[in-house]
Amino acid sequence: MITLKNDDPEVWHAIQNEVERQQNTIDLIASENVCSPAVQEAQGSLMTNKYAEGYPSKRWYAGCGNVDTVESLAIKRAKQIFGAEHANVQPHAGSQANMAVCFAVLKPGDRILGMDLSHGGHLTHGFKKNFSGMFYDIVHYGVEKETGYIDYDKVRTIAKNTKPQLIIAGASAYPRILDFERFKKIADEVGAYFMADIAHIAGLVVGGVHPSPIPYADFVTTTTHKTLKGPRGGLILCKEKYAKQIDSIIFPGIQGGPFMHIIAAKAVAFKEAMTEGYKECQQQTVRNAKAMAQEFIKRGYNLVSGGTDNHLFLIDLHNKGMTGKDAQLLLESVDIILNRNTIPFDERGANEPSGIRIGTPTITSRGMKETEVTKIAECIDKVLSQPNDFRIKEEIRKTVRDICVQFPLYKKEAYQSVE
Numbered sequence: 001m002i003t004l005k006n007d008d009p010e011v012w013h014a015i016q017n018e019v020e021r022q023q024n025t026i027d028l029i030a031s032e033n034v035c036s037p038a039v040q041e042a043q044g045s046l047m048t049n050k051y052a053e054g055y056p057s058k059r060w061y062a063g064c065g066n067v068d069t070v071e072s073l074a075i076k077r078a079k080q081i082f083g084a085e086h087a088n089v090q091p092h093a094g095s096q097a098n099m100a101v102c103f104a105v106l107k108p109g110d111r112i113l114g115m116d117l118s119h120g121g122h123l124t125h126g127f128k129k130n131f132s133g134m135f136y137d138i139v140h141y142g143v144e145k146e147t148g149y150i151d152y153d154k155v156r157t158i159a160k161n162t163k164p165q166l167i168i169a170g171a172s173a174y175p176r177i178l179d180f181e182r183f184k185k186i187a188d189e190v191g192a193y194f195m196a197d198i199a200h201i202a203g204l205v206v207g208g209v210h211p212s213p214i215p216y217a218d219f220v221t222t223t224t225h226k227t228l229k230g231p232r233g234g235l236i237l238c239k240e241k242y243a244k245q246i247d248s249i250i251f252p253g254i255q256g257g258p259f260m261h262i263i264a265a266k267a268v269a270f271k272e273a274m275t276e277g278y279k280e281c282q283q284q285t286v287r288n289a290k291a292m293a294q295e296f297i298k299r300g301y302n303l304v305s306g307g308t309d310n311h312l313f314l315i316d317l318h319n320k321g322m323t324g325k326d327a328q329l330l331l332e333s334v335d336i337i338l339n340r341n342t343i344p345f346d347e348r349g350a351n352e353p354s355g356i357r358i359g360t361p362t363i364t365s366r367g368m369k370e371t372e373v374t375k376i377a378e379c380i381d382k383v384l385s386q387p388n389d390f391r392i393k394e395e396i397r398k399t400v401r402d403i404c405v406q407f408p409l410y411k412k413e414a415y416q417s418v419e
């Protein structure tokens with residue numbers, strides 16, 4: 001980044017500091033990951049200069065031959081890795097992907113049945129201050145207080161009583177397998193469309209460690225940067241019969257020019273997702289989450305639903321006498337990065353919730369395995385159990401630093417400071 005360093009040292013410094021921060025901290029944010037240098041090169045390319053409203057071979061501007069090539073590759077590869085009939089790779093983010101599906105099949109005021117945000121759902125599944133909650137009539141399902149699992153019989157009863165036009169399966173903090181076949185049956189019974197938002201688990205689906213919604217869902221939406229390990233962006237997969245509807249709602253419906261540099265990077269990421277190494281990484285992500293969850297249980301922590309089937313789990317901190325915010329700040333002070341999270345039926349608000357969410361995608365991408373995740377759980381336990389012990393904090397900071405040195409974010413010279 002020599003040009004950037006010369007031309008804009010303030011931004012260059014901030015980026016260098018971020019390289020240092022990512023390298024020297026343990027990232028347990030379940031929605032983050034590490035994308036490859038190749039993905040970053042495509043993302044940082046001059047394809048950002050190109051306007052390409054429309055779709056491959058059907059653009060409004062001249063000079064689109066090269067961007068047509070990358071978008072066609074991205075579409076072909078997305079269909080291949082997910083086994084989907086149609087892919088639209090243009091959504092700028094997961095929210096736009098979800099908005100597109102809603103706008104394609106619903107009228108304002110129609111009813112959506114989605115998972116409650118406070119039980120692990122997502123803002124775009126009906127939060128009142130989100131477009132979904134503003135434009136549509138929202139009903140929610142959640143998890144059971146005793147088990148932390150979704151009760152599909154209850155989802156069915158809610159669906160039969162409320163007759164939604166769209167049912168959404170998907171979550172940002174649900175540690176268990178989602179039964180897409182069951183959701184589809186419920187949707188069919190009440191005549192609703194079925195959308196699966198697999199933003200969190202897309203990489204696990206491609207890696208074969210979570211069942212795929214593709215055979216069941218009318219629409220599958222995802223981000224491309226979480227477990228999928230691509231650039232920050234969105235993606236819609238659907239049956240061929242909805243292809244025109246989806247394409248025309250993305251453009252010209254809700255977006256203008258696509259981000260061709262991001263689409264190039266999506267193509268690269270989808271190619272990487274075809275490798276054995278990628279599949280192994282997804283399998284290890286789940287093994288790591290399970291091993292880490294077990295270590296916390298052994299140390300007396302309460303996990304929502306008692307564990308995990310995927311890449312994340314939620315710790316209920318009630319018996320630790322601290323809030324999720326306290327834990328987040330305390331752990332950040334020893335270079336362990338995670339987020340506070342509400343737990344189902346939380347009596348506290350989202351700002352000072354009772355839980356923390358822990359995810360293993362980033363540490364697994366760095367090469368960490370069961371030995372390291374068990375060590376990290378021990379570190380977290382020590383800090384949370386003795387929050388005021390300065391020596392413990394020093395010891396954990398050192399352990400974190402050692403682990404980070406042993407498992408670099410990137411092995412390539414390209415990411416080292418040029419200073």
Ligand code: DSN
Nearest residue numbers: 030031094122172199
């Ligand atoms: N904000 C993301 C997460 O952290 O789960 C969801 O989009």
